[in-house]
Amino acid sequence: MQYLLGAHDLRVPVDGAYGPRTVTAVREFQTRHGLTPDGQVGQRTWPVLIVPVRSGSRGQAVHAVQDASHTLDPHYQPKLALDGEFGPRTAAWVRHYQGAVHALVDGEVGPTTWNHLAKGDRAS
Structure with a gap:
């Protein structure tokens, strides 16, 4: 999830921990996308957060x-x-x-x- 936040230009350390910096980044992402900024990546946030990738993609x-x-x-x-x-x-x-x-x-x-x-x- 931290990599995906980075794909959306939200810089958060990729450390595998769902700590305060990740929660803040998730809230910011949710606010940017008109979602309830609860800091949780649930059923409404996840589909917006994912970035489809295929041959030729980068990032x-x-x-x-x-x-x-x-x-x-x-x-x-x-x-x-x-x-x-x-x-x-x-x-x-x-x-x-x-x-x-x-x-x-x-x-x-x-x-x-x-x-x-x-x-x-x-x-x-």
């Missing part, structure tokens, strides 16, 4: 996918570079991951794949 949202590959699929080789560029290796991993979690295999990270990543569904 924090791609970095989030690449980072997730290391934790949700630790045995996948070769490891993805955390460079924020959705190139052929990232696309291959996304297709692999989508198949592993029984999602539509299209190589794009849209709402369904983001939901699997956010829930921490592991590739196995």
Whole structure:
């Protein structure tokens, strides 16, 4: 989620902790998008927060996918570079991951794949 906030130009440290700085960034995001600024990423905030990514995409949202590959699929080789560029290796991993979690295999990270990543569904 912190990477996705960064994709929306809200700078928050990516530390995996839902601390005060993250809550503040979520509230700011919610205010910008006309949502109730409660600081929680729930059913109304999440769909607005996600950033679909595909081959050729760049930035924090791609970095989030690449980072997730290391934790949700630790045995996948070769490891993805955390460079924020959705190139052929990232696309291959996304297709692999989508198949592993029984999602539509299209190589794009849209709402369904983001939901699997956010829930921490592991590739196995």
